[in-house]
Amino acid sequence: MKIFLLRTFHAFTVVALVAFFSVFAAFGQDSGRFFWTQVQRLPGTEVYPEAYVDILNFLEGSTSISSSLSRRAVPLKGPLLFNSPFLVWSGREKEPDLSEQEMSALRDYLASGGFLWIDDNSGQRYSPFDRFIRKQMRGVFPESDFKVLPSTHAVFRSFFLIRSIGGREIVRDTIEGIDYGGRTCLIYTRNDLMGSWSKRAGATEIQRTMGKRLVINIILYCLTGTYKLDAVHQPFIMQKLRGQ
Amino acid sequence: MSGIAFKWEAGWGEGLLAFLFLSLAAYLLLRRKDLPGPVWILRTAALLVLAFLALKPSFFVSRKEKEKPKIAILLDASRTMRQTQAGSSRFEQGRQWLIRNRSKLEDSARLELYVFADRAAKLRWEELPRKEASASPKNLKEALQAAVREEGQDLDGALVLSDGLADSSSGLDSSLSELGFPLDVLGIAEQNGRKGLQLVEISAPDFAFLHLPVTVSVSWQAAGMKGKKARAVLSRAGEKLGEQSIEIAKDFEAGQASFTFVPSSLGRESYRIDLLGAQSLSREFTLDVGRQKLRIMYLSGRPSFEYAHLREFLRSNPNNELVSFVILRDPQDAVQVPDSELSLIPFPAQEIFASDLFHFDLFILQNFPFDRFQLPSFYLANLKRFVEKGGGLLWIGGEEAFARGGYRGSPIEEALPVRLWEDAGDYVYENFSPRLLLPDSPLLQASGAAGVWPRLPALDGYHRFKGVKSDATVLLGSPQGQPLLVISEKGRGRIALWANSSSWKWKLAAGADLSLKGFYQDFWNGVVQYLSGSLDLKRVQFSSKRMKTAVQQPAQAGLKIFDSGYHSLVDPSLNLEVRLYPPKGPPSVLSPSLSASGLYQVDIPALKEGSYRVQASARYQNKLWGRDEMELLVEDENLPAQGINRAFLQKLANMTGGAYSDLNAFSLSDWIQAKRRTQREKKVTLQRVLWASPFWLLLISGIFFLEWALRRKRGML
Numbered sequence: 001m002k003i004f005l006l007r008t009f010h011a012f013t014v015v016a017l018v019a020f021f022s023v024f025a026a027f028g029q030d031s032g033r034f035f036w037t038q039v040q041r042l043p044g045t046e047v048y049p050e051a052y053v054d055i056l057n058f059l060e061g062s063t064s065i066s067s068s069l070s071r072r073a074v075p076l077k078g079p080l081l082f083n084s085p086f087l088v089w090s091g092r093e094k095e096p097d098l099s100e101q102e103m104s105a106l107r108d109y110l111a112s113g114g115f116l117w118i119d120d121n122s123g124q125r126y127s128p129f130d131r132f133i134r135k136q137m138r139g140v141f142p143e144s145d146f147k148v149l150p151s152t153h154a155v156f157r158s159f160f161l162i163r164s165i166g167g168r169e170i171v172r173d174t175i176e177g178i179d180y181g182g183r184t185c186l187i188y189t190r191n192d193l194m195g196s197w198s199k200r201a202g203a204t205e206i207q208r209t210m211g212k213r214l215v216i217n218i219i220l221y222c223l224t225g226t227y228k229l230d231a232v233h234q235p236f237i238m239q240k241l242r243g244q
Numbered sequence: 245m246s247g248i249a250f251k252w253e254a255g256w257g258e259g260l261l262a263f264l265f266l267s268l269a270a271y272l273l274l275r276r277k278d279l280p281g282p283v284w285i286l287r288t289a290a291l292l293v294l295a296f297l298a299l300k301p302s303f304f305v306s307r308k309e310k311e312k313p314k315i316a317i318l319l320d321a322s323r324t325m326r327q328t329q330a331g332s333s334r335f336e337q338g339r340q341w342l343i344r345n346r347s348k349l350e351d352s353a354r355l356e357l358y359v360f361a362d363r364a365a366k367l368r369w370e371e372l373p374r375k376e377a378s379a380s381p382k383n384l385k386e387a388l389q390a391a392v393r394e395e396g397q398d399l400d401g402a403l404v405l406s407d408g409l410a411d412s413s414s415g416l417d418s419s420l421s422e423l424g425f426p427l428d429v430l431g432i433a434e435q436n437g438r439k440g441l442q443l444v445e446i447s448a449p450d451f452a453f454l455h456l457p458v459t460v461s462v463s464w465q466a467a468g469m470k471g472k473k474a475r476a477v478l479s480r481a482g483e484k485l486g487e488q489s490i491e492i493a494k495d496f497e498a499g500q501a502s503f504t505f506v507p508s509s510l511g512r513e514s515y516r517i518d519l520l521g522a523q524s525l526s527r528e529f530t531l532d533v534g535r536q537k538l539r540i541m542y543l544s545g546r547p548s549f550e551y552a553h554l555r556e557f558l559r560s561n562p563n564n565e566l567v568s569f570v571i572l573r574d575p576q577d578a579v580q581v582p583d584s585e586l587s588l589i590p591f592p593a594q595e596i597f598a599s600d601l602f603h604f605d606l607f608i609l610q611n612f613p614f615d616r617f618q619l620p621s622f623y624l625a626n627l628k629r630f631v632e633k634g635g636g637l638l639w640i641g642g643e644e645a646f647a648r649g650g651y652r653g654s655p656i657e658e659a660l661p662v663r664l665w666e667d668a669g670d671y672v673y674e675n676f677s678p679r680l681l682l683p684d685s686p687l688l689q690a691s692g693a694a695g696v697w698p699r700l701p702a703l704d705g706y707h708r709f710k711g712v713k714s715d716a717t718v719l720l721g722s723p724q725g726q727p728l729l730v731i732s733e734k735g736r737g738r739i740a741l742w743a744n745s746s747s748w749k750w751k752l753a754a755g756a757d758l759s760l761k762g763f764y765q766d767f768w769n770g771v772v773q774y775l776s777g778s779l780d781l782k783r784v785q786f787s788s789k790r791m792k793t794a795v796q797q798p799a800q801a802g803l804k805i806f807d808s809g810y811h812s813l814v815d816p817s818l819n820l821e822v823r824l825y826p827p828k829g830p831p832s833v834l835s836p837s838l839s840a841s842g843l844y845q846v847d848i849p850a851l852k853e854g855s856y857r858v859q860a861s862a863r864y865q866n867k868l869w870g871r872d873e874m875e876l877l878v879e880d881e882n883l884p885a886q887g888i889n890r891a892f893l894q895k896l897a898n899m900t901g902g903a904y905s906d907l908n909a910f911s912l913s914d915w916i917q918a919k920r921r922t923q924r925e926k927k928v929t930l931q932r933v934l935w936a937s938p939f940w941l942l943l944i945s946g947i948f949f950l951e952w953a954l955r956r957k958r959g960m961l
Contacts, residue, residue, distance in 0.1 A: 032745035062579045064546040082756040112755030157587040223547035236589040
């Protein structure tokens with residue numbers, strides 16, 4: 001019995017150590033690649049936990065982006081947050097309010113160059129998640145509010161030329177963002193863009209396609225900034241937009 | 245033509261008095277017919293005269309008269325006028341000429357006399373014989389403005405006697421165009437003139453900007469060379485920049501040759517002007533070249549966090565002009581949508597690597613797999629030449645940045661500060677903390693104290709190289725002795741190699757650790773400054789390390805103060821102190837003044853002969869910002885024999901509608917005739933005040949005496 005307990009203990013230790021170092025290894029080695037990081041507050045509340053796989057595969061196959069095909073989850077505080085330049089926060093229900101520490105950390109994260117994409121997966125106009133998000137962001141950025149991103153914003157042309165907002169459920173025909181330090185550090189979408197990648201029914205093909213494109217554009221916007229607003233691109237882009 | 249007008253100047257009181265006298269006269273006429281006729285007439289006449297006088301009559305006579313023009317005479321008394329020719333100085337020759345011809349001049353004009361050097365002083369003619377030329381420089385603009393201020397709108401012209409050399413006015417051309425009257429200019433030249441070609445003066449700015457054109461003019465004179473030709477050549481370090489031919493059509497001719505060129509590198513550049521004719525003349529001048537904006541080309545092989553953050557940092561500096569391209573899709577990537585729905589543009593490889601390459605100052609290449617795009621290798625040869633000719637190259641790592649990107653054996657590898665790994669396995673997927681190898685390097689000092697480095701988050705991924713070249717400097721290292729940040733110089737340019745692509749972590753980490761705030765920006769600032777050639781420890785710099793001036797000749801030294809980005813620092817909180825250290829004795833404090841775009845001017849007073857030091861010290865942001873020193877040599881030098889600058893003097897006359905002549909060829913009678921023709925008529929009005937004349941007093945007195953005599957004779961008294 002004693003030997004059994006000892007062996008079990010050793011096995012458990014080895015597994016724990018491997019898991020521990022694996023997590024840190026996963027957080028450590030991105031080597032210049034794009035990696036998907038989800039905000040984790042309530043375990044098991046993610047609506048589309050596997051959507052990132054399709055998204056990253058699309059990035060790998062259709063763009064020059066090199067991705068790390070693993071997913072990370074970080075809390076809204078602590079050192080891991082500041083090691084994750086691209087964050088996704090999705091949900092559909094109300095969550096516990098952010099603590100002061102979380103609000104402060106999130107603000108510092110976004111102010112120092114981090115990027116956050118929030119996606120409302122509820123598909124409802126007056127969703128509890130939406131009310132929750134707006135309330136939290138008023139605490140994070142008391143001096144700023146969500147603003148509708150104009151059609152000329154770089155996110156609408158960072159890879160695809162986006163003319164209409166897609167998604168699983170068309171709640172709004174616009175997307176919103178918060179600017180800080182001269183850049184849009186937070187983009188908020190209401191049409192369940194993650195749901196565009198789901199194989200569930202309930203959306204037209206065109207809605208899904210437009211939703212997927214917008215997700216790709218959001219990622220490209222995080223990785224290129226306002227690159228597509230540079231003067232050298234404008235003649236080509238305007239020509240393409242007029243051609244439609 | 246004359247005109248006469250009457251006017252009554254009486255006020256109410258006088259009017260009332262006149263009415264009283266008239267009333268009394270009327271009473272006499274109507275009521276005192278009992279008086280004898282002559283008495284009655286005399287009394288009535290007296291009362292009428294008194295009434296007339298009470299109304300204060302005046303009459304005005306207008307006529308037109310000729311008025312002489314008002315001319316300001318400006319005699320140049322600056323330093324160059326002390327040059328002697330034919331036994332006396334130019335100033336003396338001008339003075340004597342004025343004294344001799346004073347009466348003739350005054351016959352034709354109302355004269356106001358001034359002497360000028362850096363300032364103008366109005367003189368009485370009696371003071372002129374005691375005046376001497378000074379050691380001060382010439383400022384003709386100041387002299388003209390002083391005359392206009394003093395004489396007001398009355399001035400009809402000016403007569404300038406000068407040699408036209410070394411005028412220190414700024415903005416003279418615009419002043420001349422606003423003058424409103426002609427300048428007649430007399431050049432005080434040698435009687436017989438100096439034969440041959442003369443290089444009179446070179447006009448060049450002290451400071452120029454890289455990539456922006458600058459114009460330099462050389463004034464020349466030729467005497468006794470009618471029909472001959474000459475050439476003016478501008479060169480730099482033996483390289484000819486421009487040439488102009490000069491054809492001399494007259495026995496005496498003056499002209500200007502202008503050259504416009506673009507400075508090719510930063511710092512102080514020496515140029516040379518050669519005048520080649522029957523004889524060869526040359527003169528050198530220097531130009532300080534700075535950078536107005538840094539033109540950056542940033543090419544990234546793929547979107548990445550490193551690209552996004554570095555691009556944003558570079559764009560945030562208004563002194564940068566950034567053009568960037570990032571490959572969003574590789575040739576093998578498939579997107580099943582029409583091209584019209586993608587924001588992609590054709591990759592302008594030819595423009596980036598060939599036609600537009602040399603327009604940039606800094607080229608950033610990040611993780612760009614050259615062989616994937618099947619680009620011609622001469623593009624990389626161009627990149628090497630770009631660096632050799634003075635460009636900066638920043639090479640940023642990534643999986644395909646070096647050997648895997650197809651650069652091994654390419655023309656650019658020879659320019660890199662490292663030897664590339666022998667195969668495509670040169671990238672190591674590993675977290676690490678950089679090793680600080682040269683903490684005192686100015687490039688790294690910008691990032692702050694060495695103590696910050698241990699607090700930085702680990703970086704991710706580094707490159708292996710076969711070795712570091714002997715002329716390279718490794719500032720930061722990665723594990724196993726591999727170089728992380730390496731710098732070197734190639735030709736006139738510089739290269740920095742950053743064998744990593746996760747410095748963005750330093751930026752993000754500042755959100756969690758305030759002590760890291762600004763580290764990322766300062767680090768890349770240091771790298772960019774190094775590559776742009778502007779990284780220098782000195783943030784306080786005199787334009788010249790050595791200056792010469794003549795005894796009792798004030799001078800000006802230029803001083804530049806730079807901020808941490810090596811751009812001109814203009815901030816009220818900057819505390820700048822400049823001291824003059826004489827050969828013996830205590831130092832004195834000089835007052836710098838801010839001129840255009842952050843350049844300071846230090847006015848140095850007239851000094852005795854000797855070797856002086858001028859030291860500038862700046863405090864900013866509560867610390868010693870920088871210090872610099874220059875040497876000032878004050879010499880009692882003889883003026884080099886120099887002809888007058890006729891081109892400049894002719895320009896003064898031409899721009900204002902006046903005429904130029906050498907003094908010894910000047911026809912004073914023609915000038916006088918011309919001035920007489922410009923005499924204008926003015927209306928002169930004379931007033932005769934009738935009522936104030938003593939005649940009326942005598943008349944009234946006579947009338948009263950006569951009346952008394954008549955009444956006495958008739959026994960009425």
